[in-house]
Amino acid sequence: MTSETFTACDGLHFGYRPAQGAAPVLVFGNSLGTDLRVWDRVIARLPADWGILRHDKRGHGLSVARTGLSIETMADDVEMLLDHLNIARFVGVGLSVGGLILQRLALRRSDAMPHLVLSDTAAKIGSPEIWNPRIAAVLDQGIASISDAILSRWFAPGYAATPDFQMWRMMLERTPAQGYADVCAAIRDADYTDDLARITAKTLVVVGSDDASTPPALVRAMADRIPGAAFAEIADAGHLPCVEQPDAFVSLLKQHLA
Structure with missing residues (x-):
């Protein structure tokens, strides 16, 4: 099976395809300001028998926004989908704020998540001095x-000169302002530094070498706090290596799961 079924659960838009046999x-x-399509190029390169679950965060894509948004409530949403689909074992792959969410699931469902991939993320991303002006500008x-x-x-x-750059601009700019601001606030208020040492999943941490949002030094510092974590930089990529360098991303992912 190579196709995903797209539907909604409690207002949360998601795509799912079950694994075939013993496939993961x-x-x-x-990430912030993107929807589930940010993974299209990665998924197109995965084996057809692998299972897939991806979703739009609250206030992004086709998902319904909710008040009181936090990293914890976004992790609740993923757990709702896991239970709805009877997924008892899975590999977590989180990008940016998605990485914060998967860090929570790595602790909440440690027995169910034997492998974790954290891309271009950290346990604490930015500060109120960075996030508050961004929130104000977006809402105003x-x-x-x-x-x-x-x-x-x-x-x-150089990526801005590629034919598909404007597609990503449109994805970002068409994100609802309130939804974007709500996720900004959730990132601002999250700090899971002290919890990194409790992650037991076999963890791969990757970062684009040109990432200016979560620079390689920040991401490496997170990896150093996760027991046994592997770290890799992806050349010629910024904050979204799954978009810019999907071949390299998938190669690292497959090696991690081998």
């Missing part, structure tokens, strides 16, 4: 008012 199920978490003037600055941090130099 991969549960993906997206819209995401387009700061999209150039965001996109310059998402991608490696």
Whole structure:
């Protein structure tokens, strides 16, 4: 089976395909300002028998927004999907804020998640001095008012000249301002540094070498706190190596699961 079924559960839009036989199920978490399509290029390169679960965060894509959003409530949403689909064992793959969410699931469902991949993320990302002005700008003037600055941090130099760059701009700018701001606040308020040492999953940490949002030094520092974690930089990639360098990303993923 190579196709996913897309539907909604309690207002949460998700795509799912079951694994065939003993193949793994991969549960993906997206970055701020993107929807589940950010993983398209990775999924296209995975074996057809692997299971897939990906979803749109609250206030992003086709998912219904909710008040009181936090990393914990977004982790609740993923657990709801896991239970709804009877997924008892899975590999967590989290990008940016999706990595924060998967860090929580690595502790909540440690027996169910033997492998974890954290991409371009950290246990604490930014500070109120960074997030509060961004939230204010988005709510007052819209995401387009700061999209150039965001996109310059998402991608490696030169990517803006590629034919599909404007597609990612549209994905970002069409994210609802309130939904974007709510997730910004959730990231601002999260600090899971002290919990990293409790992660027992076999963990791979990757980062784009040109990531200006979560720089390699920050991501490596997180990896150093996770027992036994492997760390890899992906060349010629910014904050979204799954978009810019999907071959390299999938190669590392397959090696990790071998």
